[in-house]
Amino acid sequence: MTGLFKILIVDDDADYRETYKMLLKRKGYNIEAACSAEEALNVMDKEFYPLIITDIMMPGKDGVSFLREVKDLYDKNVEVIMVTGYGSIETAVQTMKMGAFGYFIKSHNPEELILEIEKVYKIFSLQNINKINKNNEKGRHLCTSKNKKMQKVFEMVELVAASNSNVLITGESGVGKEIIAHLIHEKSPRAQMPFIPINCQYFSAGLIESELFGHEKGAFTGAASRRIGHLEEANGGTIFLDEIGDMEENTQVKLLRVLETKKIERIGSNKLIDVDFRLVSATNKDLGKSVLSGRFREDLYYRINTIEIKVPPLxxxxxxxxxxxxxxxxxxxxxxxxxxxxxxxxxxxxxxxxxxxxxxxxxxxxxxxxxxxxxxxxxxxxxxxxxxxxxxxxxxENITPYKEAKQNFEKRYIIQVLKECQNNITHAANIMEISRRQLFNKIIELDLKEYIK
Structure with missing residues (x-):
């Protein structure tokens, strides 16, 4: 699994770069190197690295300035270990206060550096496992069946998990399609990397593109900082697109391009970033009919439907x-x-x-x-x-359509919670146990701006 964990080495000394590369590749990590902070920033614009190991004393932009810029751009999404041949307590304290994960002196035993790297990797893996447990309530689903159709579903999960093929899970609402997606991820070689679910019904076209692809600072009104999109965040892991049949056509085009090239562009940028994720999609719609009616692209349908798993209704x-x-x-x-x-x-x-x-x-x-x-x-x-x-x-025949009823319920529920919280969006999000951004997106989508401060 460490082979999916990417590390960027930044050092102006070629000998040290090669030594670190050989040492860490032997441990199974995926390693790239840059000879300067400027080159490293260009590399990071093209590919996401959760861990950077950087020298401090470098010509041009030094390691401390580089650390400051990395934290400004990526914050907690990227960890940085500082390396120097001239250790001092003052510099170590300064960089740790700025957000560095650790501090290593080149003359020390390399095993110390490897231990620090292993700590980052374990924390990264644990965070993703905790996300999975929180999202799918791991161990809290019945994954056995007396029914032959459902037994075949579980058999298919075992067969496809080891592959990297795109999977489409179909079935009525409420049959447990996301549970099947989680099982595929948990049984796959990507199990310790991120599993990121996105419900395509929850976001408008503009919002879902920001969620998927991320954006640069200033890309649109309200984009106060760079944001890593879910496709980039899921590097090495699995993306689950629930209700993909509701995805807008423009987003379908962009998703198809990503699946073909394995590269994304953040909104507001023209730089391509490499991504490596497994796509699992789900829908309660008949996508074949949606293709015939022109609501879903035929080329995307065949791209996401390498393997189809049909989950029977109860x-x-x-x-x-x-x-x-x-x-x-x-x-x-x-x-x-x-x-x-x-x-x-x-x-x-x-x-x-x-x-x-x-x-x-x-x-x-x-x-x-x-x-x-x-x-x-x-x-x-x-x-x-x-x-x-x-x-x-x-x-x-007098029942409100599901989508409309769901939207009406969401409006009433969000208005009620906001009123209880005196329209404080942060407090309301905490009570609802969702992120502030998720609540804000819902407020915009449902046109409830009058209820927030």
Whole structure:
């Protein structure tokens, strides 16, 4: 796995550059070198390096100035280890205060430098594993099935994980497409590198391009600093584009170009940056029909659809419902400490018979609600209004379309939280457990600017 971790060596001494390259390549790292800070900045414009090892005493821009510029451009996205032949406590303290990860003196044992590099690599890997755990609740999904269709899905995951082929996961909303994407990543050689999910429904055309490709400082109003896009951030890992069928055509064109060239351009820049990621996409749409109607590009469809995995709806795998019921009961029981001992037989029969138009997501939400409202250690369906999930067939034509209903809910929810927080966007984002940027993007998308300070 270290071979996917890129390190840039910056030193004006050719002998030291070659020594470091040989030493670190032997350890399995992916190494590039530059003879000056100016050359290094040009290299970094073309490719992303999470770790830089730089000499301090160099002609032109010295290592301290280079460190300052790197931190100004990339902040915590890039770690820097300072190296010098003339060590001093003052310089070490100065560079550490400026954000350097470590400080190494050339005359010392090289193993000290390797240990520092290993610390950066472990931190980098741990951060990405924590992201995965936070996003996909690793270990909290039932990844077995009695259903033959679902068993074939898990078999396909095992087969495709080791490859680098693009995968398209199809299926109705709520069937667990993102779980399958996580499994592919976790079983792949890229498992310790980033897994970055992006829902194409959540962003307008302009916003999703900034999310995917990043932007330069001043590229547009509000771009106060350079931003590393998710395609660049996922270098060595996996990008998951959920609901790719909702992607705008202009973005489709740009994504196709990236998949063909493995290079991106940040918004506001004409410099190409090399990227190495595996693409997994998902959609609940029939992309074949979208291609015929002109809503989705045919060339992109074939590019993302090297391998297709179809996830069956829950109604086609009813033999799994009982296992899923007990799985979610145990999961929420442990989380909430409710002391659930059993489930009422009538409730169980009702849950086994219910049709679940919202698939596994709906079953999970029903069980969570039951556990929250439970007392006495027994789950009973009378604890919540079952009419909310019983939709009369004759009333279906009056139901608001899903996308519109979702948007209306988001508006009401965000307005309510903002009002509770006196329109303080930072406080509201913390309560909602999302980033400030995500909330701000939603506010712009839903035209709720009047509700923020």
């Amino acid at each position: 109604r086609e795998r009813r033999e799994d419902i009982e296992d899923l019921i007990y799985f979610f009961i145990n999961r929420f029981n442990m989380e909430m400490g409710k002391g659930i001992k059993t489930i009422d037989e009538d409730t169980k029969a009702y849950l086994l018979d219910y049709k679940y138009p919202g698939n596994i997501r709906e079953l999970k939400n029903i069980i969570e609600r039951l556990v929250v409202l439970s007392n006495g250690g027994v789950l009973k369906a009378e604890m919540f209004k079952t009419e909310k999930i019983n939709v009369n067939e004759n009333e279906k």
